[in-house]
Amino acid sequence: xxxxxxxxxxxxxxxxxxxxxxxxxxxxxxxxxxxxxxxxxxxxxxxxxxxxxxxxxxxxxxxxxxxxxxxxxxxxxxxxxxxxxxxxxxxxxxxxxxxxxxxxxxxxxxx
Amino acid sequence: xxxxxxxxxxxxxxxxxxxxxxxxxxxxxxxxxxxxxxxxxxxxxxxxxxxxxxxxxxxxxxxxxxxxxxxxxxxxxxxxxxxxxxxxxxxxxxxxxxxxxxxxxxxxxxxxxxxx
Numbered sequence: 202x203x204x205x206x207x208x209x210x211x212x213x214x215x216x217x218x219x220x221x222x223x224x225x226x227x228x229x230x231x232x233x234x235x236x237x238x239x240x241x242x243x244x245x246x247x248x249x250x251x252x253x254x255x256x257x258x259x260x261x262x263x264x265x266x267x268x269x270x271x272x273x274x275x276x277x278x279x280x281x282x283x284x285x286x287x288x289x290x291x292x293x294x295x296x297x298x299x300x301x302x303x304x305x306x307x308x309x310x311x312x
Numbered sequence: 313x314x315x316x317x318x319x320x321x322x323x324x325x326x327x328x329x330x331x332x333x334x335x336x337x338x339x340x341x342x343x344x345x346x347x348x349x350x351x352x353x354x355x356x357x358x359x360x361x362x363x364x365x366x367x368x369x370x371x372x373x374x375x376x377x378x379x380x381x382x383x384x385x386x387x388x389x390x391x392x393x394x395x396x397x398x399x400x401x402x403x404x405x406x407x408x409x410x411x412x413x414x415x416x417x418x419x420x421x422x423x424x425x426x427x428x
Contacts, residue, residue: 290355298360299357
């Protein structure tokens with residue numbers, strides 16, 4: 202079945218540091234890939250998405266590129282801020298409308 | 313700014329009691345999803361509806377859980393009787409669908425359920 206594996210957290214960075222959160226997937230066919238963010242006490246918000254190979258999703262300084270050859274969708278940001286502290290979820294949708302989520306990675310950014 | 317709303321935000325109850333959680337999807341969204349989030353299992357899809365009809369509830373324990381959409385503006389998730397292992401955060405999400413496919417799901421803030 203479809204599955205998503207993302208790096209274990211927590212991740213702690215200083216402000217303005219570079220962020221990478223790794224995400225790899227297993228799926229049949231050509232899934233759509235997503236990153237969601239969950240701020241403390243809130244629901245999940247869509248951060249970015251990509252629907253086909255080599256697409257790059259981007260939003261709020263975050264980027265992720267759909268790499269079919271490595272089945273990956275790593276999240277990156279060049280300079281994190283304290284306000285980026287949250288839990289980040291990688292997810293895929295494999296044609297059945299059902300989102301399959303990774304376990305989540307907690308990011309803490311210190312001033 | 314349209315949002316999915318959920319009530320209550322927090323619920324503490326005793327084992328054996330009935331629990332009802334409510335969700336108002338974004339106006340115009342015809343597909344509604346229910347998810348459960350726990351530390352051990354992460355996010356799991358329980359059930360989802362399109363145009364108020366259930367499409368898939370295979371993730372839901374059938375003996376105690378039920379999900380309905382009495383109308384297009386309200387989705388409910390009931391647990392009867394509740395058990396401590398049901399303690400979790402329950403999220404509702406909605407999305408617009410075209411030709412039987414939902415492109416993006418928008419999540420509500422969740423209901424944090426604690427069963428003592």
